[in-house]
Amino acid sequence: xxxxxxxxxxxxxxxxxxxxxxxxxxYTIARLYKAKKLPLLEFLVAVGSRDSxxxxxxxxxxxxxxDDGREQRLAEQVLSNLPRGDPAAILxxxxxxxxSCPDFLMLVGDVKGELLDRxxxxxxxPIKAALELGTYVGYSAVRxxxxxxxxxAKFFSVDVCSRTSEVAGQLVEHAGLxxxxxxxxxxxxLSGSLGALREGLAQVGVKAF
Numbered sequence: 001x002x003x004x005x006x007x008x009x010x011x012x013x014x015x016x017x018x019x020x021x022x023x024x025x026x027y028t029i030a031r032l033y034k035a036k037k038l039p040l041l042e043f044l045v046a047v048g049s050r051d052s053x054x055x056x057x058x059x060x061x062x063x064x065x066x067d068d069g070r071e072q073r074l075a076e077q078v079l080s081n082l083p084r085g086d087p088a089a090i091l092x093x094x095x096x097x098x099x100s101c102p103d104f105l106m107l108v109g110d111v112k113g114e115l116l117d118r119x120x121x122x123x124x125x126p127i128k129a130a131l132e133l134g135t136y137v138g139y140s141a142v143r144x145x146x147x148x149x150x151x152x153a154k155f156f157s158v159d160v161c162s163r164t165s166e167v168a169g170q171l172v173e174h175a176g177l178x179x180x181x182x183x184x185x186x187x188x189x190l191s192g193s194l195g196a197l198r199e200g201l202a203q204v205g206v207k208a209f
Contacts, residue, residue, distance in 0.1 A: 070103035085176035087146035126150040135159035138168030145180040
């Protein structure tokens with residue numbers, strides 16, 4: 001377990017398996033509704049045949065996303081077409097790409113992202129450190145880290161997949177947020193990253209574990 005000396009200074013983003021499935025399905029509904037591409041019955045067939053299996057493999061079976069190049073294609077779009085050091089423009093560009101591309105990308109996205117923004121902005125005290133469980137391509141890392149008001153704040157993100165975490169590093173670096181973000185990769189997930197996490201938290205003055 002985790003015990004934090006001052007709970008208000010460590011902000012933890014938790015994603016339960018079923019929550020991830022629900023979020024992925026909700027994202028797909030929003031995506032198809034916004035694009036007005038499929039009526040409800042055709043949507044249910046599409047989810048059953050493609051996107052639900054993709055989300056379930058990652059969220060329930062703890063499998064990495066399929067290595068079919070979809071994340072690297074996203075990174076190439078960002079690095080080639082979006083301005084360096086501008087997190088807002090990068091997030092907008094990723095959202096635009098995700099809405100239009102045929103690949104399913106398990107991102108927070110612009111719709112749910114507004115809720116996440118409000119959660120970050122509404123904390124009683126400036127967030128000193130934030131911990132994310134599940135990095136994927138770093139979308140939420142860019143979104144949250146860019147809104148941390150404390151100049152010494154740090155965002156830690158843990159993932160089991162080195163391939164997608166490499167893409168996340170590319171996007172975070174392009175957004176100019178490497179000084180605020182630390183990506184931790186371990187096949188054991190959080191348990192395999194505890195040492196590095198403790199050290200990082202201590203550097204920003206948060207005593208945990």
